[in-house]
Amino acid sequence: MTLGSFLLSALAVLVLLGVGQRVLDRMHLRDRTALVLIAAMFVGGLIPDIDLGLVRVNIGGALIPLGVCLYLLFTADETAERVRGVAGAVITSLAVYLLGRVMPADPEKIVVDPLYICGITGGIVGWLLGRSRRGAFICGVLGVLLADVISAVTVWAGGVSQKLVLGGAGLFDSVVISGFLAVLLCELVGETLERLARARGVAPNPQRVKMPERKNRK
Amino acid sequence: MKKLAGALLLFFLLLPIAAQAEEEVYRILDGQGNEITQYHGEPEAGDEYIAHDNQHYVIARVDAASHTAMAEGKGAYRLPDVTWLEDDSQAVSSGQRSVALYCTHSDESYEPTDGDSSLTPRGGIYDVAESLKKGLEDQGITVYYDDSTHLPHDSAAYRRSRATAEELLKNGVDAIFDVHRDGIPDPGQYETTIDGQEASMVRLLVGRSNQNAAANKEFAAGIKAVADKLYPDLVRDIYIGKGTYNQDLSPHAVLLEFGTHTIEKERAEQATRFMASVINKTLYGGISGAAGKTAETASGKGVWTGIIWIVGLVIVGVAVFALASTGGVQPAMRKIRDNASEMTGGFFDKKNKK
Numbered sequence: 025m026t027l028g029s030f031l032l033s034a035l036a037v038l039v040l041l042g043v044g045q046r047v048l049d050r051m052h053l054r055d056r057t058a059l060v061l062i063a064a065m066f067v068g069g070l071i072p073d074i075d076l077g078l079v080r081v082n083i084g085g086a087l088i089p090l091g092v093c094l095y096l097l098f099t100a101d102e103t104a105e106r107v108r109g110v111a112g113a114v115i116t117s118l119a120v121y122l123l124g125r126v127m128p129a130d131p132e133k134i135v136v137d138p139l140y141i142c143g144i145t146g147g148i149v150g151w152l153l154g155r156s157r158r159g160a161f162i163c164g165v166l167g168v169l170l171a172d173v174i175s176a177v178t179v180w181a182g183g184v185s186q187k188l189v190l191g192g193a194g195l196f197d198s199v200v201i202s203g204f205l206a207v208l209l210c211e212l213v214g215e216t217l218e219r220l221a222r223a224r225g226v227a228p229n230p231q232r233v234k235m236p237e238r239k240n241r242k
Numbered sequence: 243m244k245k246l247a248g249a250l251l252l253f254f255l256l257l258p259i260a261a262q263a264e265e266e267v268y269r270i271l272d273g274q275g276n277e278i279t280q281y282h283g284e285p286e287a288g289d290e291y292i293a294h295d296n297q298h299y300v301i302a303r304v305d306a307a308s309h310t311a312m313a314e315g316k317g318a319y320r321l322p323d324v325t326w327l328e329d330d331s332q333a334v335s336s337g338q339r340s341v342a343l344y345c346t347h348s349d350e351s352y353e354p355t356d357g358d359s360s361l362t363p364r365g366g367i368y369d370v371a372e373s374l375k376k377g378l379e380d381q382g383i384t385v386y387y388d389d390s391t392h393l394p395h396d397s398a399a400y401r402r403s404r405a406t407a408e409e410l411l412k413n414g415v416d417a418i419f420d421v422h423r424d425g426i427p428d429p430g431q432y433e434t435t436i437d438g439q440e441a442s443m444v445r446l447l448v449g450r451s452n453q454n455a456a457a458n459k460e461f462a463a464g465i466k467a468v469a470d471k472l473y474p475d476l477v478r479d480i481y482i483g484k485g486t487y488n489q490d491l492s493p494h495a496v497l498l499e500f501g502t503h504t505i506e507k508e509r510a511e512q513a514t515r516f517m518a519s520v521i522n523k524t525l526y527g528g529i530s531g532a533a534g535k536t537a538e539t540a541s542g543k544g545v546w547t548g549i550i551w552i553v554g555l556v557i558v559g560v561a562v563f564a565l566a567s568t569g570g571v572q573p574a575m576r577k578i579r580d581n582a583s584e585m586t587g588g589f590f591d592k593k594n595k596k
Contacts, residue, residue: 026545028545028546028549029457029493029494029545031545031549032453032454032457032493032545032548032549032552033492033493035453035549035552035553036453036490036552039552039555039556042556042585045585046581046585049584049585055584055585059585069408070412082405085405120398121398123397124396124397124398124401125394125396125398126396127396127397128283128397129347129395129396129397129399130282130283130347130425131422131447131449131483131485131487131497131499133282133283133284134397134483134484134485134487135284135286135484136484137400137449137451137484137485137486138397138398138400138401139400139401139404139486139488139490140451140486141397142401168401171398172401172402175394175398175402178394179393179394182362184362184363184391184393186363186390186391186392186393187390189402189405189406191405192404192405192406192408192409193404193405193407193408193491194408196404196408196490196491197404197405197408198401198404208563211563211566211567212562212563212566215566215567216566219566219569
């Protein structure tokens with residue numbers, strides 16, 4: 025590998041780590057917890073998968089993101105938020121599965137890369153259901169994992185014993201990228217629309233609203 | 243607002259039905275209206291095309307009604323210099339030579355010999371990949387070949403094969419190839435004769451939606467340069483399309499399309515033997531060992547373009563997010579500073595140091 029190739033690959037990893045840390049930070053986690061989690065996703069992606077016969081689970085690409093989703097669901101302030109998270113994940117998984125089935129498959133025909141479509145779907149569903157970044161992350165991550173399970177079940181039903189690999193590409197898997205992208209999209213769309221609404225005077229200005237302090241952060 | 247959200251959700255679930263594309267072949271035309279090539283699927287404005295004669299085109303507009311795309315000519319594409327191929331006196335390359343192979347679309351087959359264009363769970367494409375593996379091994383290259391299936395044949399297959407590609411890359415390979423076949427109905431688009439053998443031509447496909455796009459494009463150009471010298475009819479063309487094809491994982495990743503579904507599989511298998519030699523010489527300079535001269539110098543330029551691309555994307559992305567969330571330049575700058583401090587867990591925060 026040349027120096028340039030190494031730098032390019034290293035830069036891509038660093039950017040993904042940076043984006044991931046910022047995204048996890050939005051999940052109301054401590055800064056350092058976010059840093060540790062993103063490092064764990066990276067390292068977890070490098071160690072061997074957990075082999076469960078027909079299913080293989082990557083630690084960094086599936087297990088840790090799934091753990092973050094469960095943490096977000098269990099620590100949600102309201103039951104309604106949990107319901108929205110689960111419903112959003114189911115809707116996202118169905119949309120991702122259907123999009124995967126009907127969007128052009130051949131390389132020459134691809135319009136929006138399947139890698140990004142999951143995150144875009146998760147972000148839109150998450151925002152529509154609750155304008156929540158935490159919801160968007162849950163939709164992005166659980167949506168892709170569930171879509172992969174649906175797809176595997178349909179293949180198994182056809183008599184093909186194809187291995188289901190969850191999060192196999194570690195930090196670079198569509199599960200992780202989808203979760204990050206969903207949060208970023210939700211934030212960008214949400215912030216922009218709220219700003220436009222405030223400019224029209226139909227939404228409160230947050231600078232004039234006293235927000236409760238987040239006690240779990242340093 | 244709830245009604246709007248409900249309507250949007252419904253629309254979003256119905257979107258896949260609207261997104262269903264027709265099976266179609268487009269004709270790509272130059273400025274004079276002459277057909278440059280046929281293309282299975284709808285090209286996108288901005289796609290690039292390097293023709294068999296190395297003329298470089300960029301798709302300017304697409305007319306869905308007439309199934310044509312107008313391409314703007316950019317002149318001859320400057321392929322990497324491969325005059326070293328004529329010099330057989332260079333030192334033999336030492337060290338590990340390894341590449342990786344996999345097949346994203348597991349069902350792809352060749353109608354005349356396999357009986358159908360799509361066979362589950364394993365299509366004829368695995369025979370072609372196996373043949374390429376053998377050809378590369380005959381050249382002294384270690385081949386990491388993962389013959390996992392990624393069914394069904396849909397766009398999500400690339401997400402499933404991503405894990406396969408990432409796993410293969412852990413072996414520290416010099417390049418990774420995703421083996422496919424095209425879907426153009428006309429076999430004449432790919433049939434050729436090389437060294438007196440009936441073979442298929444090969445299309446090289448590069449994705450332009452990722453940071454490695456420039457490096458992979460130059461790598462593909464290196465392969466074509468060597469092929470043009472050794473087997474002038476082997477590489478049909480290079481298409482630089484909108485997808486990623488998991489090429490964001492490596493700056494030496496190319497999608498290879500061995501023929502189309504209407505040709506005999508034997509032609510594709512024959513092409514793999516020539517392609518194995520071309521890949522060997524591109525990466526390592528062959529037995530005379532120009533030691534990766536073509537691949538290194540070719541993708542070197544692209545690599546630096548990729549680095550600039552990433553840095554630019556980060557700057558633009560950070561600026562857009564900061565402005566969207568604060569609404570002003572000063573608050574945006576403050577937010578960027580705060581975020582930079584938070585990202586390091588406060589390690590570099592002045593307040594923390596006190």
